[in-house]
Amino acid sequence: MSYDALTHHFEQQHHLQHLGAICGWDQATMMPTGGSQARAEAMSTLAILSHQQLQAPQLADWFASAEQSPLTPEQTVSLQEMRRQWRDATMLPSDLVGAFSLAGSRCEHAWRSLRPANDWAGFLPLFEEVVNLSQQVAAARAEVLGLSRYDSLLEQFEPGMRSSTLNQVFTEVKQWLPTLISKVQDKQSHDTVLSPQGPFATEQQRALGLDVMRLLGFDFNHGRLDVSVHPFCGGVSEDVRLTTRYDEQDVAQALMGVIHETGHARYEQGLPVQWRKLPVGQARSMGIHESQSLFFEMQLARHPAFIKQLSPLLTQHFGDQAAFDPNNLAQLYTRVQPGFIRVDADEVTYPAHVMLRYEIERDLIEGKLAAKDVPECWDQLMQTYLGLSTKGNYKDGCMQDIHWTDGSFGYFPSYTLGAMYAAQQASAMQAQLGPLDTLIEQNLPSIFDWLQHNIWQHASLLDTDTLITQACGQPLNASAFKQHLEQRYLG
Amino acid sequence: MSYDALTHHFEQQHHLQHLGAICGWDQATMMPTGGSQARAEAMSTLAILSHQQLQAPQLADWFASAEQSPLTPEQTVSLQEMRRQWRDATMLPSDLVGAFSLAGSRCEHAWRSLRPANDWAGFLPLFEEVVNLSQQVAAARAEVLGLSRYDSLLEQFEPGMRSSTLNQVFTEVKQWLPTLISKVQDKQSHDTVLSPQGPFATEQQRALGLDVMRLLGFDFNHGRLDVSVHPFCGGVSEDVRLTTRYDEQDVAQALMGVIHETGHARYEQGLPVQWRKLPVGQARSMGIHESQSLFFEMQLARHPAFIKQLSPLLTQHFGDQAAFDPNNLAQLYTRVQPGFIRVDADEVTYPAHVMLRYEIERDLIEGKLAAKDVPECWDQLMQTYLGLSTKGNYKDGCMQDIHWTDGSFGYFPSYTLGAMYAAQQASAMQAQLGPLDTLIEQNLPSIFDWLQHNIWQHASLLDTDTLITQACGQPLNASAFKQHLEQRYLG
Ligand SMILES: [Zn+2]
Ligand SMILES: [Zn+2]
Numbered sequence: 007m008s009y010d011a012l013t014h015h016f017e018q019q020h021h022l023q024h025l026g027a028i029c030g031w032d033q034a035t036m037m038p039t040g041g042s043q044a045r046a047e048a049m050s051t052l053a054i055l056s057h058q059q060l061q062a063p064q065l066a067d068w069f070a071s072a073e074q075s076p077l078t079p080e081q082t083v084s085l086q087e088m089r090r091q092w093r094d095a096t097m098l099p100s101d102l103v104g105a106f107s108l109a110g111s112r113c114e115h116a117w118r119s120l121r122p123a124n125d126w127a128g129f130l131p132l133f134e135e136v137v138n139l140s141q142q143v144a145a146a147r148a149e150v151l152g153l154s155r156y157d158s159l160l161e162q163f164e165p166g167m168r169s170s171t172l173n174q175v176f177t178e179v180k181q182w183l184p185t186l187i188s189k190v191q192d193k194q195s196h197d198t199v200l201s202p203q204g205p206f207a208t209e210q211q212r213a214l215g216l217d218v219m220r221l222l223g224f225d226f227n228h229g230r231l232d233v234s235v236h237p238f239c240g241g242v243s244e245d246v247r248l249t250t251r252y253d254e255q256d257v258a259q260a261l262m263g264v265i266h267e268t269g270h271a272r273y274e275q276g277l278p279v280q281w282r283k284l285p286v287g288q289a290r291s292m293g294i295h296e297s298q299s300l301f302f303e304m305q306l307a308r309h310p311a312f313i314k315q316l317s318p319l320l321t322q323h324f325g326d327q328a329a330f331d332p333n334n335l336a337q338l339y340t341r342v343q344p345g346f347i348r349v350d351a352d353e354v355t356y357p358a359h360v361m362l363r364y365e366i367e368r369d370l371i372e373g374k375l376a377a378k379d380v381p382e383c384w385d386q387l388m389q390t391y392l393g394l395s396t397k398g399n400y401k402d403g404c405m406q407d408i409h410w411t412d413g414s415f416g417y418f419p420s421y422t423l424g425a426m427y428a429a430q431q432a433s434a435m436q437a438q439l440g441p442l443d444t445l446i447e448q449n450l451p452s453i454f455d456w457l458q459h460n461i462w463q464h465a466s467l468l469d470t471d472t473l474i475t476q477a478c479g480q481p482l483n484a485s486a487f488k489q490h491l492e493q494r495y496l497g
Numbered sequence: 498m499s500y501d502a503l504t505h506h507f508e509q510q511h512h513l514q515h516l517g518a519i520c521g522w523d524q525a526t527m528m529p530t531g532g533s534q535a536r537a538e539a540m541s542t543l544a545i546l547s548h549q550q551l552q553a554p555q556l557a558d559w560f561a562s563a564e565q566s567p568l569t570p571e572q573t574v575s576l577q578e579m580r581r582q583w584r585d586a587t588m589l590p591s592d593l594v595g596a597f598s599l600a601g602s603r604c605e606h607a608w609r610s611l612r613p614a615n616d617w618a619g620f621l622p623l624f625e626e627v628v629n630l631s632q633q634v635a636a637a638r639a640e641v642l643g644l645s646r647y648d649s650l651l652e653q654f655e656p657g658m659r660s661s662t663l664n665q666v667f668t669e670v671k672q673w674l675p676t677l678i679s680k681v682q683d684k685q686s687h688d689t690v691l692s693p694q695g696p697f698a699t700e701q702q703r704a705l706g707l708d709v710m711r712l713l714g715f716d717f718n719h720g721r722l723d724v725s726v727h728p729f730c731g732g733v734s735e736d737v738r739l740t741t742r743y744d745e746q747d748v749a750q751a752l753m754g755v756i757h758e759t760g761h762a763r764y765e766q767g768l769p770v771q772w773r774k775l776p777v778g779q780a781r782s783m784g785i786h787e788s789q790s791l792f793f794e795m796q797l798a799r800h801p802a803f804i805k806q807l808s809p810l811l812t813q814h815f816g817d818q819a820a821f822d823p824n825n826l827a828q829l830y831t832r833v834q835p836g837f838i839r840v841d842a843d844e845v846t847y848p849a850h851v852m853l854r855y856e857i858e859r860d861l862i863e864g865k866l867a868a869k870d871v872p873e874c875w876d877q878l879m880q881t882y883l884g885l886s887t888k889g890n891y892k893d894g895c896m897q898d899i900h901w902t903d904g905s906f907g908y909f910p911s912y913t914l915g916a917m918y919a920a921q922q923a924s925a926m927q928a929q930l931g932p933l934d935t936l937i938e939q940n941l942p943s944i945f946d947w948l949q950h951n952i953w954q955h956a957s958l959l960d961t962d963t964l965i966t967q968a969c970g971q972p973l974n975a976s977a978f979k980q981h982l983e984q985r986y987l988g
């Protein structure tokens with residue numbers, strides 16, 4: 007039967023991805039430098055092979071025939087998700103794929119030295135090539151999918167999301183965010199906050215991280231914690247490989263990082279066992295994934311009730327300090343300060359960084375903005391949203407992120423979608439289970455159960471809109487997020 | 498050109514093997530238990546895929562055409578080695594491969610509980626099935642290769658080696674070994690040897706292991722040391738993954754284990770860079786591989802001159818003990834004691850374990866011995882070679898090794914071939930460079946250079962006979978090994 011043949015084929019694909027995920031983790035955590043060339047070649051062979059398998063000629067027939075077969079509703083969705091993966095892998099002419107990938111590698115490689123040198127002039131031609139090829143990719147995808155160019159890229163990370171929706175929700179956020187930021191700054195200007203004094207030994211930080219992961223229900227029979235330069239949540243859902251990095255002067259970085267990645271990890275570990283090897287059993291979207299990490303990091307870990315549980319753990323691992331007082335930590339972990347760098351931004355100013363990037367990348371892809379005009383546009387939007395100028399400061403401006411260098415246009419919105427979904431989930435959860443502080447204090451597992459039941463177990467069996475509406479009682483909107491920020495930062 | 502097409506094809510194969518090697522290492526060292534089912538499935542998909550690629554229909558034509566092309570001598574050997582790998586992968590009917598693999602898995606799985614229970618009756622039917630299928634595999638291989646059945650299995654591990662040669666060399670060893678063993682026991686019966694007193698903390702043992710690996714020239718830019726239940730040397734030659742296990746009561750086990758595996762590792766790290774992705778660039782045979790580990794462990798590390806360097810390292814990591822005196826350590830590391838268990842055997846009694854297994858497995862495969870008669874035969878040979886009876890003691894007799902449970906017949910001789918090759922190499926090296934104690938004391942790197950020049954750099958570019966004759970001035974024979982044992986144990 008064609009459906010079974012497809013299922014088998016995609017399970018094989020999944021097994022190859024498993025090997026790639028583990029070897030990718032190894033590359034970032036374990037591999038000695040001298041192994042990198044051989045590894046890169048092995049990974050590249052795997053990617054080619056995996057892509058070849060998706061292009062097997064029999065797949066088209068199998069899809070056509072399977073779509074005529076009697077299937078259960080879940081099988082029907084599974085078939086759709088296999089088709090989506092197949093379509094994404096076969097939609098573009100292979101010379102365009104090659105050129106796009108080459109331009110991306112070149113630009114990203116150059117960026118690693120051009121960014122520290124603040125060399126926009128050197129970066130621009132490489133970046134223009136990436137934008138140019140991204141436009142071609144977008145045009146080809148748009149044609150097949152019947153979407154606008156930018157939406158065709160967005161579709162890769164956020165199936166079903168459209169720029170019309172983003173425009174609407176971001177327009178609303180822009181109306182209240184700048185005012186909110188200044189109000190919070192005013193309010194916090196009177197606070198005195200103590201910083202914990204290091205050094206904080208790596209081994210103790212690791213032990214603290216493991217304690218907090220246990221508290222958050224991470225399943226160590228199906229995962230582990232290691233160190234990498236750029237923290238991530240990798241591996242496979244049966245064996246989630248979470249990483250962090252340790253700064254001996256700053257305990258919050260690894261602590262909050264581990265909590266964030268644990269949110270990603272629990273989503274992976276909570277995906278439904280019977281669908282794990284198929285596309286339909288994977289995480290719904292980047293935005294939903296980020297909603298889980300931000301639920302853990304923002305809704306949960308920076309909540310005063312959770313900080314009350316973090317405080318004794320810090321004392322236990324690093325001795326007593328006045329800065330570890332729960333009230334001080336709560337202030338420390340919710341400080342708001344507009345800055346240049348997205349990855350260092352707090353919960354309140356973060357959406358400004360994302361909206362700015364969204365507007366620029368959307369216009370770049372739609373051909374309404376030229377690559378050479380990005381710095382000026384960036385500077386203007388930074389001034390509008392955060393009151394900061396990046397004139398001439400490319401390295402802390404439009405050259406700060408890796409995303410655009412390899413053509414990952416359409417990804418940035420996921421971060422703020424995640425923040426909004428997380429707020430909606432927290433709001434719905436409280437409406438159903440009672441106030442978050444009580445849940446945190448008395449029944450932490452009930453929070454995870456709610457997420458398991460409402461988000462994790464559905465994997466990609468529901469589309470994002472249905473998933474969120476079913477879980478939260480309403481589709482994507484910014485009001486729960488606004489309410490959360492106002493309550494936490496101005497309440 | 499067909500030669501290039503083949504080269505590309507086998508390089509792709511190598512890249513897949515790379516991923517399998519790293520994921521195999523991860524499985525043994527890093528993977529949490531809960532990940533094992535998914536990993537086993539992913540590894541199995543890789544094996545199937547890799548096997549399919551070797552069965553690609555175009556390969557036969559490419560081989561035929563490449564063999565007509567003008568090639569350099571090295572390319573000609575490379576082609577031969579590709580053909581060998583291809584031939585091995587395609588020679589057997591796939592239903593036989595499937596049945597053999599299934600019987601092996603079943604028998605090995607059952608063995609894990611039947612051995613501790615000393616349950617020969619439960620083991621026999623499973624073992625008979627493995628022997629039966631191994632005979633069929635041997636017969637099919639024999640037919641294609643024009644070899645005897647047992648030789649066709651030996652050929653998998655020791656290309657070019659024949660049982661006629663083994664019979665000859667082992668017959669010679671049998672003439673002097675039992676006498677030598679009793680002489681050594683007599684001589685040692687007067688010695689008083691101190692055992693180092695533990696516990697030896699794992700972290701310190703690891704630090705000692707790393708020190709010794711550095712002393713032995715292990716390249717940490719292309720490898721690392723970790724922990725696994727069953728120590729091995731894995732990974733790829735660009736990134737060698739060496740493992741050990743630590744017993745807090747016994748520092749010698751991990752120390753000698755690490756030195757042994759470092760011998761394997763340096764061979765891998767010393768393979769010629771330009772051939773690494775092809776069959777011709779791989780280690781020559783299991784026996785040559787073992788000759789390197791045994792050179793490091795037996796010729797080098799248990800040599801009094803090397804022990805003089807180990808002694809201060811032990812003191813440095815564990816404090817001063819009378820047992821760490823070099824003279825005591827030298828006695829300790831060369832104690833001879835006949836025992837039941839091969840893996841615990843010393844350098845002198847080890848060949849007896851191997852010869853016994855060789856005679857039994859040869860006769861099993863050639864149909865001259867029935868599986869049910871193995872325990873009796875084992876008991877007789879143990880009495881003859883080591884004066885020990887295993888009557889009724891199956892778990893310390895014929896059920897002690899994993900090798901036969903999955904049908905790895907033909908592998909055991911490699912251990913003693915390795916010991917003999919190592920002795921030949923040490924003898925030739927000394928004839929060329931001077932006495933080993935001087936080299937160890939004054940110029941350790943010259944020893945590694947000799948091995949690099951005479952063994953490692955040749956990979957599979959020479960056949961074993963040529964490799965050994967060229968390096969040592971004569972083909973395989975037991976006299977250097979005999980001389981080494983007499984000098985060390987009776988001198
Ligand atoms: Zn994240
Ligand atoms: Zn070995």
